[in-house]
Amino acid sequence: MPVEFIGYVAPREASEIIVPQGPAVDRRWISTVAKAHEAVGFDRALVAYGSTGPDAQQIAAWAAHETRTLKLLLAHRPGFVFPTLAARQLATLDHFSRGRLAVHIISGGSDVEQRKDGDWLDHDARYARTAEYLAVLRRAWSATTPFDHGGPLYPLKDSFSGVKPLQQVAGQPQLPIFFGGASEAAIRVAGQQADVYALWGEPLAEVAQTIAAVRAAAAPHGRERHIGFSLSLRPIIAPTEEEAWAKAHSILARARGVVGSSPRWAGRLGQVPANVGSQRLLAAAARGKVLDARLWTEISALTGAAGNSTALVGTPEQVAESLLAYHDLGVNHFLIRGFTPLQDALDYGRELIPLVRQEVARRDAAATAPAAVAA
């Protein structure tokens, strides 16, 4: 089972240790980071969504136009664009990117964040909306004749999109749908609709449990073998394990300064996050600074687990070994981004990604070899 590596393209340079400066949309940064990911062997890059940030769809489009082969993973929150229009937008971008688009459905985990864009539904109602939204989206992509839809949230009459995705999934014009959301309501919808279910970096045992839960939710729809898994982590690599931990501690010291002084983080500190994904990461962080062999949780604890924030710390060989342990559980996509985004993308491309790919290829070959002998 080959692995896909997913990086991250932001509209400007920023992280827990880099206070963003200059314009909110930095064309040169977008272009440079996208090209860097493409050059060093990432398969895809995530473009994130926030209710006060630049529009992800526009950033993803620009990154696509600046590259030739790098695939994009566009974060998209249902509820703010009608699904038939969203279907046309995503299909149109799939054409302009020559079939390189996937969509990452995030239903929103915070009421405060949702209300900035005018959404007042509560958590479970949001996931019910996501389910209807995705059903309409997929229908608009594959329908060959105009269709009606009864609602309840999105009634439609005589709807038809003249533009379909360039890509196909299971013989139909469709885009790959990644899906984020760790609550029970989320997992129910994921089982029905997701092509790839996305998790944040928890310890192996928890990741195994979640994968089992998602597969169980997919089974009634006959999709338990179809669904893939993506794991998000922040690798910190150095030539020796000691140097890697020194790097981690330096990152923590810098992050304390940035997080303590930046308005971007101020609102989260001391608050209990509303989304289950962040709650789970914080629970892991409460159990220890380092879990399994090298899963480092201190940045999650510091930031209130605002997003993908747990790290794997060690030599490239050690981190590759940890990634392979997740791969053994069923993870076939790794979303990795660093605390110094551009430098780390270059390092991952040179030091980490080839190691993982080689070992996965070796194992896959070994797994098929006995069968060949038997035949």
Place this chain on the structure above:
Amino acid sequence: MTIDFIGLVGTQDGSEAYAASGPVVNPAHVALAGRVHETGAFDRVLIGYSSFSPDGIQLANYLAHETEGLSPLIAHRPGFTAPTLAARSFATLDQLSGGRIAINIITGGNDTEQQRDGDFLGHDERYARTDEYLTVLKKVWHSDQPFDHQGAHYHVQGAFSEVKPVSGHIPIYFSGSSDAAIRVAAKHADVYMLWGEPVAQVAEVVQRVRAAAAEAGRAGQIRYSLSLRPVLADTEAAAWARADEILERAKALQGQSAWTRFRPPGAPQNVGSQRLLAVANEGRVLDKRLWTEVAKLIGAGGNSTGLVGTPEQVAESLLDYHAVGIDTFLVRGFDPLRDAVQYGRELIPLTRRLAAQRATLEKAA
């Protein structure tokens, strides 16, 4: 007062008279059409909107990436995107394009077409929503603090955008000919757009919008754009022969193109099309060279009246409109790409030169 020219770019070449072919979204065509308009000294290009068409803001993003100075004018229907998100989308693309975009607010003129995307409001309610939508949109662009808004259609709390338009604002072009439309235009439009009616009627609409703008406290703040389909040739006779050929081609394509297949059934509900059809029923040719036959054939679903003649004659007609207050012309041909080349070579420079000469003469007098 300088004259602006707007062209039109779609995801493939084609029109009522020339069948589109090839992929529904053809990036090579978009890049070429962008370059053709840029080379021809068009200021902007309109990107259309419908419930079955490829998405305009994505088309605009690609077009901006493939050109240097051309401005995409993005047709946008309020009601299908949260206004805060739409504001961020436009501001983001404005930043990516170096401050080049403008938007054309089209509220939607047909219930069937609206319902295809899930909108079940009636005509006047739609314009009330547009009013509120633009209020929120502009607040997102202009506000340096998070704000709350509670209205009939939108309720936001703590709304804010880190990304703003390059100049702080994105020009709002506004379409809609009904009374309800003109009331909203008076409040929000930077440029009010009309379709190609005879000069006297255009003058009357311009006066009405001016009066409404004055009433809204925005006297003199709106500019006017007129949309037409010039048909040019070296002689007037040759231009009319070309018009006849276009009509024959358009007749042959009825019911075949995506545009005619998805045209809502029945008489047009939008006032703009009703007005244009009334014009078409007055005669095949009005004023000197305003040609209405294609408008009549297709139910005036969009900018569909022509000006037929030599480049000099058509430029003279454009200046007749200029004299009643029009300073922006949206010109697109029935053979779009080739006509854009021709307009850029023969019509746009000539119209600008004649306008400058007239301005000099008026100054001297």
